[in-house]
C-alpha cells in the first residue's frame with residue numbers, strides 16, 4: 001500500500017500540490033514528491049492530468065468474519081440515560097435495517113443492541129422503544145462513579161465476547177475520553193465527531209462523515225479491515241425517533257470486579273451550570289457573541305432568554321473573556337445543540353460556531369453587518385444594532 | 400519528576416476551502432505552529448518541573464520540518480526534544496500515531512507523567528492522548544484544568560467535564576490531556592532562545608523504536624479517508640425588511656405562526 005510518482009510522466013506542474021488537503025505534496029527537482037502525512041485520499045491522483053500519481057492499494061485482509069450487529073453505548077449519569085443514546089439508536093435502527101436487507105447479510109439478522117453501564121439505571125426499557133433489539137445492562141454499585149477504567153474494562157470484555165461489527169458512541173466528555181481507550185485495546189479504528197453515518201451495503205462498511213480542517217471540509221472515512229468499526233457522534237446530530245409497542249430483550253450482565261482495577265479515583269464533583277435550563281435540552285436558545293462587547297451586556301441576552309423561556313448560549317469569545325462559563329459555549333469546541341429555535345445575537349457565524357448549531361430547526365440572526373456569514377444559514381435575519389433590537393423584542397414579547 | 404510532553408506541529412490556520420468550480424482544494428502559503436493545546440501541555444510540564452524538579456522531554460511525530468516546533472519548545476523551557484520521524488510513519492491515523500508515540504515513550508522509559516493537549520486543530524480527534532495511555536497501560540485523566548499536587552506516587556487534578564468540575568486522583572505514571580483553562584503559556588526567554596539554537600535534536604526512526612511494521616504509518620492505520628467535499632449550506636433564509644420595529648413585529652408573527660414561540 002502506498003503512493004508513488006511516475007517521474008517519467010510527471011511534469012512538475014504542481015496541480016497536485018494545490019489540491020492536497022494535507023499539504024504533503026511538494027515539487028522537488030521539477031518533480032512531485034510526497035512528504036510524510038499522506039493518507040492516500042486520492043485528491044492528487046484525480047487532479048493529475050498526466051496520470052503520474054500511482055496509488056497502490058494492497059487488498060486489505062478482509063475484516064474478521066463473524067462480527068455482526070450494531071451496538072450503541074447508552075451513556076447514563078446518576079442512573080438517567082442521556083438523550084444521545086436514544087439519538088444513536090434511532091439512526092442505528094436505520095443502519096441495521098439497511099444491513100439486514102442486503103444480500104451480503106445472507107439472510108442473517110443484524111441486531112441493534114444498546115449497552116448501558118452504571119448503578120441503579122432507570123428506564124432501560126426506553127432503549128427498546130428507540131429501536132434496540134437487545135439491551136446489555138451492567139448495573140453494579142462499583143459503576144456508580146463513572147470510573148472510566150472500569151467502564152473501559154467491562155466494555156472491552158463485552159465487545160470481545162459478542163463481536164459487533166459497528167459500535168457507536170456519543171461524543172460527550174465521557175464518550176470522547178473512554179472510547180479511544182476501548183478502540184486502542186481492541187486495536188481497531190475510531191472516527192471522532194461524525195456528523196453523518198451511512199452504510200456501503202455492498203461491502204458492509206460504515207461510511208463515517210466528519211468535518212475536517214475546522215469544518216471547512218467534510219471527509220468520509222472508512223475502516224475496512226478491522227472490527228468493530230467505531231465512531232463517536234455529537235449529541236443532537238441525529239433526531240430521536242421513538243416507536244410504540246416495540247419488543248426487545250433486556251440482558252443483565254454481571255460486572256466482574258476482579259477482572260478490572262481502577263488507576264484513578266473520583267474525590268469530588270461540583271456541578272457548574274448555574275441557570276435552570278440546560279442548553280442541551282432547551283427548545284429555544286438565545287446566544288450572544290463578541291458583538292455584546294462587555295460582560296454586563298450579557299444581561300440583555302439573559303433577559304430575552306427569560307421572557308422566551310429559553311436557555312442562554314454563547315460563542316467562544318465571551319467564554320474566553322470570562323463573561324460566561326464554558327458550559328454555555330456552542331460550537332466545535334463547545335456543545336452541539338439542536339433546538340427548535342436558535343437566536344444568535346452579535347455572532348458572526350464562523351464555521352466553528354456553525355458546527356455546533358446549524359442543525360437547529362429555525363435560526364434567527366441579529367447582526368449589524370449585512371455580510372456576516374451567519375445570514376447565510378439564518379432562517380430569518382435582522383440586520384441591525386442588537387442594543388436596539390433586543391430590548392425592543394423583550395418589550396414586545398412581554399407586552 | 401520526569402515529564403514527557405507530546406506536541407504536534409500543525410498548520411497555523413484551518414481556513415482551507417474547496418474551489419466550487421473545480422472541486423479542488425485551495426490553500427495559500429500557511430505557516431506552521433505548535434498545536435495551541437500542546438502549548439498549554441508544554442507550559443504545564445515546565446511549571447511542574449519548576450515546582451518538583453526533574454526534566455521535561457518533548458516528543459513529536461512528524462516530518463523533518465517539525466523540528467522547528469521542537470526547537471521552539473526548548474526555547475519555552477523544555478530540556479530535551481526528540482523528533483519521531485521515518486517515512487514508514489507517514490499516513491498514520493490516531494491508532495498508528497498512538498502506537499508509535501507509546502513506543503517512543505517506552506524507550507525514554509524513565510518518566511512519571513505524560514502530558515498531551517486535549518486535541519489538535521488539524522486532526523481534531525482528541526483520541527491520541529487516551530489511545531496512547533491505553534497502549535502504555537498507565538492511568539489516564541482527560542480535560543485537566545489544574546494540577547493540584549503530586550505526592551507519593553499520586554497526582555491530584557481538576558477536570559472539566561460538561562456537567563462541571565471533578566477532582567481526581569491518579570496513580571503515577573499517568574497520562575493527562577489538558578484544556579486551555581490550565582495556564583497561560585509564557586513567551587520564550589532569551590536564555591531559552593540561545594539554548595534552542597544550539598540544541599541537538601535526535602530523530603528516532605522505526606529501527607530505533609523497534610516498531611512493528613504492521614502497526615505504523617498507513618499500513619497500521621485501520622481508518623482511511625475515501626472522500627472529501629465542501630459542507631452543504633442548504634438553508635435559504637430571509638432577511639427581514641422595514642424599520643427595526645417592523646422587522647421585530649414580522650419576526651414575532653412568523654415565529655408564532657410556526658408555533659416556535
Ligand SMILES: Cc1cc2nc3c(=O)[nH]c(=O)nc-3n(C[C@H](O)[C@H](O)[C@H](O)COP(=O)(O)OP(=O)(O)OC[C@H]3O[C@@H](n4cnc5c(N)ncnc54)[C@H](O)[C@@H]3O)c2cc1C
Nearest residue numbers: 289290291315316331332333334346347348367368369386
Ligand atoms: C480550533 C478552534 C475551535 C473553535 N471552537 C469554537 C466554538 O466551539 N464555538 C465558537 O463560537 N467559536 C469557536 N472558535 C472561534 C471561531 O473561529 C470564531 O472566532 C468565533 O466563533 C467568533 O465569535 P463571534 O461570532 O461571537 O465573534 P465575531 O466573529 O467577532 O463576531 C461578532 C459579530 O457581532 C456583530 N456585532 C458587533 N456589534 C454589534 C451590534 N451592536 N449589534 C449587532 N451585531 C453586532 C459583528 O458584526 C460581528 O459579526 C474556534 C476556533 C478555533 C480555531
Ligand SMILES: Nc1ncnc2c1ncn2[C@@H]1O[C@H](COP(=O)(O)O)[C@@H](O)[C@H]1O
Nearest residue numbers: 405460515516518519522524525526527
Ligand atoms: N504526531 C504527533 N506527535 C506528538 N503528539 C501528538 C501527535 N498527534 C497528536 N499528538 C498529541 O495528542 C493530542 C491529541 O491529538 P488528536 O487526537 O490529533 O486531536 C495532541 O494535543 C498532542 O498532544
